[in-house]
Amino acid sequence: VFIAVGQAAGAAPLSRLLQLAGQDALPEVRQAAALALTPALVASAAWSNDDLGQLARQGASGELRAAAARALGQRLTERAGSLTQLEKLAASGRFPEVRAAAAQTLRKFLLQSDLSLDALSRLARQGASPELRRAAVPALARGLTDSPGHTTAELLHEASLGDSTAYRLAAAQALAARLTDSALHTLSQVELLAISSGQKVNLPQQIEGANAQLRAAAAGLFQAKLGQASWSLEALEALAADESAAPELRQAAGLVLSQRLLQANLPLAELEQIALDATPQLRAATQEALVQALVGAVGRRALTLQMLTESVAKAPSKELAEAEANAVFILLRAALVAPAAQVSIEAIANGESVQINGLQIDGSLLAFRRVAGEFLTGIYTFFGFGGRLSNPLEQLSAIAGNPRLSEEFRAAAGRALVQVYSAQRGRALQDLAQLSAWLEQLGQELTQGQPDQAQDTLGRVKNLLAAERSLLQLTAEVGGQLTASQLLAEAIPKQVARLEQAVKQGSLLLARSSIGQIERDFQPLRGGLERAPDLSLAELEQIAAQGATAELRQAAGEALSERFLRDSPGLSALEQLALSAGSSELRQAAVAALTLALSTAQPDLDRLYRQALQGATAELRQAAAQALLRSPALTRLSLTQLQALADGASVQIGQLTIDGGNTELRQAFAEALGQLWLSGAEPEQKLEQWAVQGATPQLRQVAAQALALRFARPEGPTLDSLLALAVSGASHELRRAAAEALSRRLIASDLSESDLFALVAEHTRFFGAIPQSSPELSRALAQALANRLANAP
Numbered sequence: 001v002f003i004a005v006g007q008a009a010g011a012a013p014l015s016r017l018l019q020l021a022g023q024d025a026l027p028e029v030r031q032a033a034a035l036a037l038t039p040a041l042v043a044s045a046a047w048s049n050d051d052l053g054q055l056a057r058q059g060a061s062g063e064l065r066a067a068a069a070r071a072l073g074q075r076l077t078e079r080a081g082s083l084t085q086l087e088k089l090a091a092s093g094r095f096p097e098v099r100a101a102a103a104q105t106l107r108k109f110l111l112q113s114d115l116s117l118d119a120l121s122r123l124a125r126q127g128a129s130p131e132l133r134r135a136a137v138p139a140l141a142r143g144l145t146d147s148p149g150h151t152t153a154e155l156l157h158e159a160s161l162g163d164s165t166a167y168r169l170a171a172a173q174a175l176a177a178r179l180t181d182s183a184l185h186t187l188s189q190v191e192l193l194a195i196s197s198g199q200k201v202n203l204p205q206q207i208e209g210a211n212a213q214l215r216a217a218a219a220g221l222f223q224a225k226l227g228q229a230s231w232s233l234e235a236l237e238a239l240a241a242d243e244s245a246a247p248e249l250r251q252a253a254g255l256v257l258s259q260r261l262l263q264a265n266l267p268l269a270e271l272e273q274i275a276l277d278a279t280p281q282l283r284a285a286t287q288e289a290l291v292q293a294l295v296g297a298v299g300r301r302a303l304t305l306q307m308l309t310e311s312v313a314k315a316p317s318k319e320l321a322e323a324e325a326n327a328v329f330i331l332l333r334a335a336l337v338a339p340a341a342q343v344s345i346e347a348i349a350n351g352e353s354v355q356i357n358g359l360q361i362d363g364s365l366l367a368f369r370r371v372a373g374e375f376l377t378g379i380y381t382f383f384g385f386g387g388r389l390s391n392p393l394e395q396l397s398a399i400a401g402n403p404r405l406s407e408e409f410r411a412a413a414g415r416a417l418v419q420v421y422s423a424q425r426g427r428a429l430q431d432l433a434q435l436s437a438w439l440e441q442l443g444q445e446l447t448q449g450q451p452d453q454a455q456d457t458l459g460r461v462k463n464l465l466a467a468e469r470s471l472l473q474l475t476a477e478v479g480g481q482l483t484a485s486q487l488l489a490e491a492i493p494k495q496v497a498r499l500e501q502a503v504k505q506g507s508l509l510l511a512r513s514s515i516g517q518i519e520r521d522f523q524p525l526r527g528g529l530e531r532a533p534d535l536s537l538a539e540l541e542q543i544a545a546q547g548a549t550a551e552l553r554q555a556a557g558e559a560l561s562e563r564f565l566r567d568s569p570g571l572s573a574l575e576q577l578a579l580s581a582g583s584s585e586l587r588q589a590a591v592a593a594l595t596l597a598l599s600t601a602q603p604d605l606d607r608l609y610r611q612a613l614q615g616a617t618a619e620l621r622q623a624a625a626q627a628l629l630r631s632p633a634l635t636r637l638s639l640t641q642l643q644a645l646a647d648g649a650s651v652q653i654g655q656l657t658i659d660g661g662n663t664e665l666r667q668a669f670a671e672a673l674g675q676l677w678l679s680g681a682e683p684e685q686k687l688e689q690w691a692v693q694g695a696t697p698q699l700r701q702v703a704a705q706a707l708a709l710r711f712a713r714p715e716g717p718t719l720d721s722l723l724a725l726a727v728s729g730a731s732h733e734l735r736r737a738a739a740e741a742l743s744r745r746l747i748a749s750d751l752s753e754s755d756l757f758a759l760v761a762e763h764t765r766f767f768g769a770i771p772q773s774s775p776e777l778s779r780a781l782a783q784a785l786a787n788r789l790a791n792a793p
Contacts, residue, residue: 073101481528
């Protein structure tokens with residue numbers, strides 16, 4: 001045999017390979033020649049596709065026929081100019097090798113294409129051949145992994161019950177990818193091993209209050225539930241005073257305590273003692289109750305207003321000082337709301353000392369500046385819009401944007417400026433015009449005897465009024481129409497109810513009367529709307545990003561937040577703002593609308609939790625955390641669980657059961673385990689053990705794949721050791737691992753073609769299952785020899 005091979009060495013390479021693949025006695029030589037022959041036939045101009053087809057049907061050996069079919073498959077695949085042609089080849093190619101070649105190319109094509117998830121799902125479910133369905137698996141798995149519309153639980157369901165093997169495998173691979181990179185689940189090698197071994201594993205779903213945004217979101221829910229719980233004052237005080245608790249948790253307890261203290265009517269002395277506590281949250285909780293008690297003490301003559309004013313400077317805590325200053329302003333309210341007093345309040349807010357009703361109010365004290373600023377905001381938003389400010393936008397912007405004024409004075413103007421910035425004259429007037437047009441249409445429909453159409457039109461009127469009421473009221477009030485609240489809350493709804501009754505009764509007279517009154521009520525609203533400012537979205541964004549002071553930026557940011565909630569620019573735009581806007585105020589403006597958008601578009605808890613943990617900005621983390629806590633799974637948490645979460649602890653919110661008895665799940669999780677092992681997570685001895693004793697074929701296979709890579713390294717076992725293991729390894733998988741590594745090592749070695757022929761002769765399967773041979777070794781030797789044959793001169 002080897003003399004004949006030696007004589008053939010001088011022949012043309014293609015002829016030689018054809019002869020060896022078709023006629024050589026040794027199966028390993030035929031297999032090696034066939035492997036080398038495939039690319040030679042693909043490149044040969046002498047062989048047409050028809051010739052290859054004939055050889056694939058009538059070749060002298062199975063190896064030769066397979067080589068021709070593979071070559072034909074590669075030819076046809078290379079010439080396929082479209083996805084449709086590739087699909088057709090993969091579905092109905094004449095030979096399995098043609099379908100396999102087309103499927104391999106199609107798999108790469110689909111991974112690089114932008115084919116929709118639905119189209120990939122159809123291929124995996126309904127493809128006309130197994131090869132076509134399997135070709136869609138990698139692209140579909142990647143798409144499902146990244147799809148926000150597929151929750152982890154849904155992927156588990158599809159992996160278990162999907163309507164084709166390929167679709168179930170894609171869903172299982174997506175699930176494994178999600179869980180191995182999950183923040184919500186802990187999927188260690190232990191769980192991967194258990195699933196790969198065919199066991200059922202319960203994965204707990206856990207979240208942790210690991211950052212301020214998650215703790216704050218949990219604290220908000222905790223506060224809402226705590227307000228309805230029957231905690232005692234002592235328990236609330238203890239939690240608000242607990243210095244070992246997270247500040248977000250103390251804050252939630254303090255806010256609930258604040259309301260309870262208002263109702264408890266504790267003595268002034270007791271409240272003053274609480275206001276000296278170590279934690280700011282507990283001290284702040286006493287403020288409203290302290291103000292109430294201080295005002296009462298002055299009313300009972302237990303304390304004079306002069307004494308109260310003087311005690312602000314001596315207060316032992318800033319919370320007590322602020323409560324006392326607040327009480328002073330409440331008691332002086334009648335004098336402070338007078339037009340002449342506005343200048344004095346502004347002076348106090350700006351740090352000056354002013355005498356009011358014989359009392360010296362010292363603005364150098366922070367407590368007086370803060371309280372004066374809060375009082376001043378009320379003056380601006382009521383009396384200012386009502387006439388005291390000739391141009392609210394210009395005047396308030398001048399104060400809020402002046403860095404030479406005190407922070408409290410700027411903040412007072414900034415809070416009022418939020419409403420000015422929020423006014424939308426153009427939209428509000430358009431709403432009013434639409435309402436008037438519908439009312440006119442409704443009257444005409446009733447006149448023409450069309451009650452059903454009139455009822456529909458009335459419905460549109462009611463819906464628009466409900467949707468735009470707050471905007472109409474705010475814009476009209478900023479324009480100086482202070483009766484807007486009464487008109488929109490009482491007068492107009494009353495007439496709309498009368499109109500609805502008239503429509504139901506078919507009373508044209510009553511309907512016309514109601515329409516006329518509504519139109520008359522619209523007139524004062526229209527006047528206020530026409531006087532209101534109308535800043536564009538771009539103008540507000542510029543102020544929020546580049547305003548001269550934090551107060552200007554904050555005001556624009558809050559106004560933008562309302563606009564984004566009313567008219568969302570979309571999830572992507574909001575995420576971009578929260579990620580890269582030019583100021584924290586502009587980023588914060590996106591948070592409320594982004595929270596809502598994420599709650600709608602991201603039902604998967606794992607994604608939300610990951611973003612809440614790892615979002616690139618505090619604003620992204622805040623929006624994701626709030627969306628996460630709004631999800632049904634978390635709103636059902638108990639008060640105790642929310643308390644733990646707000647305190648930074650870990651809480652289990654559910655579990656996911658992965659059944660390794662499912663073939664596709666077992667395969668996907670074994671592949672994930674294999675990735676760990678490929679990175680060196682287990683020693684070779686352990687991998688050999690799993691390759692032999694693994695409970696499932698999938699587990700043994702991935703252990704063998706990891707072993708093959710280790711064995712193939714130059715520092716791996718000797719060639720003799722690998723050869724022995726490929727012959728007598730304790731399992732097919734272990735023998736295959738050794739054989740694959742041996743093939744690579746032989747190809748990389750300096751052994752000649754003749755050396756490899758000699759090795760083949762020694763271990764050939766030609767004589768049957770002799771002790772020094774195995775199917776795995778036979779294939780490895782064929783692959784190594786194929787390399788030499790393909791590169792022969």
